[in-house]
Amino acid sequence: MPHNLTFHDKITTIERHFLDEQKAHPEATGELTQILYDLALAGKMIASKTIQAGLADILGATGSRNVQGETVQKLDQFADETIFRLNDHTGRLACMASEEQDELIPIPEKYPKGRYVLLYDPLDGSSNIDVNVSVGSIFAIYRRKTPEGTPGTLEDCLQPGRKLVAAGYVIYGSSTMLVYTTGNGVHGFTLNRMLGEFLLSHPNIKMPAKPKYYSVNQAYEPYWSPGVLQYVRWLQTGENNLSLRYIGSLVADFHRNLLAGGLFCYPADRKDPKKPGGKLRLLYEAAPLAFIAEQAGGYATNGHSGILDLEPTKLHQRVPLFIGDKKLAEKAEEYIAKFDK
Ligand code: P6P
Numbered sequence: 001m002p003h004n005l006t007f008h009d010k011i012t013t014i015e016r017h018f019l020d021e022q023k024a025h026p027e028a029t030g031e032l033t034q035i036l037y038d039l040a041l042a043g044k045m046i047a048s049k050t051i052q053a054g055l056a057d058i059l060g061a062t063g064s065r066n067v068q069g070e071t072v073q074k075l076d077q078f079a080d081e082t083i084f085r086l087n088d089h090t091g092r093l094a095c096m097a098s099e100e101q102d103e104l105i106p107i108p109e110k111y112p113k114g115r116y117v118l119l120y121d122p123l124d125g126s127s128n129i130d131v132n133v134s135v136g137s138i139f140a141i142y143r144r145k146t147p148e149g150t151p152g153t154l155e156d157c158l159q160p161g162r163k164l165v166a167a168g169y170v171i172y173g174s175s176t177m178l179v180y181t182t183g184n185g186v187h188g189f190t191l192n193r194m195l196g197e198f199l200l201s202h203p204n205i206k207m208p209a210k211p212k213y214y215s216v217n218q219a220y221e222p223y224w225s226p227g228v229l230q231y232v233r234w235l236q237t238g239e240n241n242l243s244l245r246y247i248g249s250l251v252a253d254f255h256r257n258l259l260a261g262g263l264f265c266y267p268a269d270r271k272d273p274k275k276p277g278g279k280l281r282l283l284y285e286a287a288p289l290a291f292i293a294e295q296a297g298g299y300a301t302n303g304h305s306g307i308l309d310l311e312p313t314k315l316h317q318r319v320p321l322f323i324g325d326k327k328l329a330e331k332a333e334e335y336i337a338k339f340d341k
Helices: 014-023 031-050 053-059 075-087 126-131 218-223 226-235 250-260 282-295 326-339
Strands: 093-098 116-124 135-143 166-172 176-181 186-192 197-202 213-215 262-266 299-301 321-324
Touching (some): 014 031, 031 116, 031 197, 075 126, 075 135, 093 282, 116 282, 126 135, 176 250, 176 282, 218 226, 226 262, 250 321, 282 299
Parallel strands (some): 093 116
Antiparallel strands (some): 176 186, 299 321
16 A cells, blocks of 8 residues: 555545645635646656656667657756746746756746746756666746746846745656645655556655664765764764665655655765865755755755755855754754864
């Protein structure tokens, strides 16, 4: 039986869930609901391609033409274009930003500009696809700050996570799931491929009180600060009784820790001088996942302060990330404050 569902529970589609949630906000225009619905549709479209990824070699490698004569795209390019094309013409967005695009993505001149801003990582961990490891899409939605009807600007994108109106991810794994929050709890939906419907399978997700895992790339140990090293050593003690699980795919690691209880960290390291602040991105990776983590009873920090309180300055800025179990994440701030002068 799926997680915490019993036989007689009603069947709720994601559309029905979005509409029920919208009822709780009488002032809602339905625009945010529609954006979420379009992102669920994007998830279905990307899922349909990820399950064929392994066949690219047979059906045609990236950039070549497959047996149907279609040009085979890199999956992350396909995911990026799918999310853009589902949202560029709807009149619900002022602008977008994607991990795949260096600059802010304007809404084409011919289309109306809306009240929201969508930031997304279309396919995080795409290098894992070739070895059949779960990957995911991550999205963050803000209300615009600049005047309605005008093209969105960087100011609309560079907002702290506290201002998020919605955040979520789609994980393409043994099953396809969409997990999201609008600040009223975290809810998970599993894709029924036969119906093409996301069905509510994980209502009101809360991180278990007793965490089971910690996730970090131990190979970077020689490049960590003293505080991070002491913190990870503490995670490994019998006091925490944790197992190490590290998939190397952020959404997969985060999702496992969300459901089973655990702490994921990608600390700053001295390994790559170009990435002194860790590898992961603030706007469309750390902040949306931090919103979900906090709504599920967890916490996310850069080792000094809450991820959701950080004021972004650049679209693709990186940030050290300790996210998941609240007590374990808070401890990272203690160790770094104590050992990193
Ligand atoms: P490393 C995947 O490339 C990714 O961006 C995240 O999904 C993942 O958590 C991280 O990088 C893994 O990085 O340096 O441990 O291989």
